[in-house]
Amino acid sequence: MIQLKNIDKYYDAKFQRTFVLKGINLEIEQSEFVSIMGPSGAGKSTLLNIIGFLDEPNEGEYLFLGKPANKLKEKQKVQYHRSHIGFIFQAFHLIEEMTVYENIETPLVYRGVKSKERKAMVAEMLDKFNIVAKKDLFPSQLSGGQQQLVGIARAIVGSPKLLLADEPTGNLHSEQGEMIMKLLKKLNDDGMTIVQVTHSEQNAQYGNRIVRLMDGYINEENTN
């Protein structure tokens, strides 16, 4: 599904070039659950952002679903964001002024889904995550775990093929973290490809493959 070939990402300062990623080769198949690990500054998030079209590599080739994705136009990126990729963030990034319901509904609004269908799809999500009772609350009225649930619901409401999670449990205490990880595992079992960035070995074990990054290089790969 994802093929990264010799990906470089760097920033130019006055007299030197700082590499964030250097010569990354990575292949991810459909239905995999990949955990990217590594110390701070290893380039984990950058890699995830490149995979999710939020950032562009400076060098190298990126094939998404077999199609070259290096020089995608803004319009195509938007299309991928709408139908193929869902994001989960460490800081949840829910929209403060929207209720739980509206937060989940937003991606569908952008995709131009009709109001009736939207209702059904959001209702399904609320049901699936057991948050029907919370649908009219605002993010600030929820616990962290609940907020992340909403974040996941929003990410998958459009049934994307790929779910990208940037330290999804980083802001949660262990019990809630575990719940979220179990949920991700279940989504993966249902066939969704997931790539997560994490610091925690324990969380990494939920996936079936671990990619370890060190100073911009892939250090080792192992499969559970």
Add this chain to the structure above:
Amino acid sequence: MHNLKITFRRLIKDKAFSFINIFGLVIGISSFLVLFIHVTNEKSFDKHFNAHKNIFRVTSVPEGRSNANWARSLGIIYEVSSKIPEVEMATQFSNCETGNIKIEENSFQQKNIMAVDEAFCKMFEVESLLGNLKEINKPNTVFVSEDFARLHFGNLNPIGQIIKIEALQYVRNVGDYEIRGIIKITHPKTHFKYELLLSQKGGLQERFESLPGRKIQWTYNYFKLQNGVSPELVAEKIKDFWDKSSTKQTRGPKEYDFSLFPIDDIHLKSDYRFELRESSSKINISLFVIVSVVILMVSLLNFTNLNIAKLIKRSKELGLKKSIGANQTQIIRQVLTEVSIFCLLAIGFSLLLIQGAESFINQLFDIEFKIFYNEPVIYWSILAIIGICLLVTTLFVSVFLLGRNSTIDILAKQNNFSGSYVLKTLLIGQVTIVIILITGTFLVNKQIDFILNQPLGFDKENVVVLYIKDLSKDAAVFHKELEKQSHVVSVGMTAQHFGYPSQGFPLDGLGLDGTAEFVFANYDYLKTMNIKLIKNWIKTEAEVVNGMVVNKHLYKRLMEKHGNMDALRAYQEAQPLEPDQSRINFIGVTEDFNYSSAHESIGDFAFYLGEGGNRARFTHVRINDLHAGMDAIKRVWNDYYPNQEIDYFFIDERIAQQYKAETILSRILFVFSAIGILISIIGISALALFISQQRTKEIGVRKVNGASVKEILTVLNSSFVWWVSISFILATPISYLLLNRWLQNFAYKTTLSWWIFALAGIITLIITLITVSWQSWKAATKNPVEALRYE
């Protein structure tokens, strides 16, 4: 719909920001609407006449008097109009501002009486509610306005009633006029106003018929030209007729300059004497336009600035939306929905505010401001404001936020305020405008002070002017009686008081070109006004002082021509004399002074001293105690002129009134620079808040490392000081140029002192520092632990 709901939630959630944002915009939009609507009203004067483009007022200016044009003109103009084929319609009419009329036994003063013909009714679309306007051609008929009819006759039908015209401006006992109809009130935006329309036939007939043969300018002449005819051509044709006429050869000025003035321009541009209705020429309509646009710009700059700052704060949210599939259009649409809601709310509040403040505005600026909601211009201007707001914000949002930054930059909060050139530019622009407004206010005030304290050549304090209408009684007796009062210092008289159009006499008899202005006065008038004679040839033993006192300006010209007084007298003797003329006897020279206003430069001027004629019309009384003096004057008046209302004014007030335009201007500038400052304070303080919020971490780190509150304040404030300095450097040359141009309007100008600019800069700096420090202080005194944790 979706965006709308969210926007309202956000609006309510961040109350402080919404309030600040809308408040700034409301002030700006209200100021703009007030000024803009007023300007539109002023500009639409007389445009309701169907043929307004083809209607002209004909003026005739005697040679050498081009600095003081009259709205009235020679009677011959009407006579020749029928011989000029290009003239489709012509009318002449007289106007009396205040006359005396009598209905049954009730005698009173009546404003706005005009003597007109049928062409007038056609040209100016007089509408009759009752009666046939053709009857205006019958002798001694009158048409009254609906207001007049209601006031004096109530619901009764006034037709057939008699109005006795006791006095018009120059004529008395005109006769009995029969009401033949009721007319609609004059359109509010017309350069004249009528309450009574008299027939020119009957009582006034002889006077009107004599006009073509006389060199007096008593009536107003209007032509309606055929489409496409050049007014210059018609003016030339009038001149040709004049040159051939016998009237030209009679005594008085020979050459007249005829011209046609479009009625479209009368209300805004006329500075003619005897103008039918006070024009707005001196209020400087273009200044209104400039100020209104400037204020709107300041508030829009502020609005955009605040919105961008807010968007930077919210950039994370926008980035997030992009990551979940929003495209550029959808994000811009969301931002625009928010901006539109702000604009609409602001416009709504503004309209309410203006409506509520209407009478206050009118009083403050002495204008007749009114919103005519039935005029499309109101809606256009509202649409224009929304359009501008949206356009400016769209531009900034798309260029600034979405084009330049990749999604991940936005999400990672890589935007900051201090690094943003757009915000800096906007802020500097705003502060520059404020500095210009402040300098303007200072200079206008300085100039007005300067003019009001100009030596006038006479002593304006404590002089009461009484308007004596009944000249049939000997005013000298009245004056004697007044002089007996202990609070009266002296009494003099003149036919034309200060600021009242004076008369002219041609100087050819003295060997000079042009015409001098002169007023009829008596010797006591000079004494009463404390007008000093620098040359005095008055024979003190003479009982009555008769002769001419000229001003220094004219004296100098005479001396340049003739060398000395004897030569001048010899020259005079050599001139032929008409039977009813007498030699001018020069008896003195006064200092130069302005008889009209400081707008006009000093010209040739003379007092024709004597005791008779209608010199008593304006009796000047110098008193030494305001209340006791006025009481005494009223007592004597009531004894001598029983049953006549006393009509008086103070000369210093009348002089101050001449500078009404400047006084209003200074008020406008003061109010609007205050508004500009207020809006900028709002903007600067919000920006300072955002910046200090963004630098919370930096402040925390600095404090942990031992920085004092003072040092942190310095860090936060220094950039603002820098921006104000740049604005100051930009504003100074601009305002210097603008103000220098404005000063050219005056014959006497004050200096553009350096302190005006320095003071404006310092005031702006102080205000900015206070505003910024308020926010910085809050940031600087925060517990550093809290500040660091916040990040």
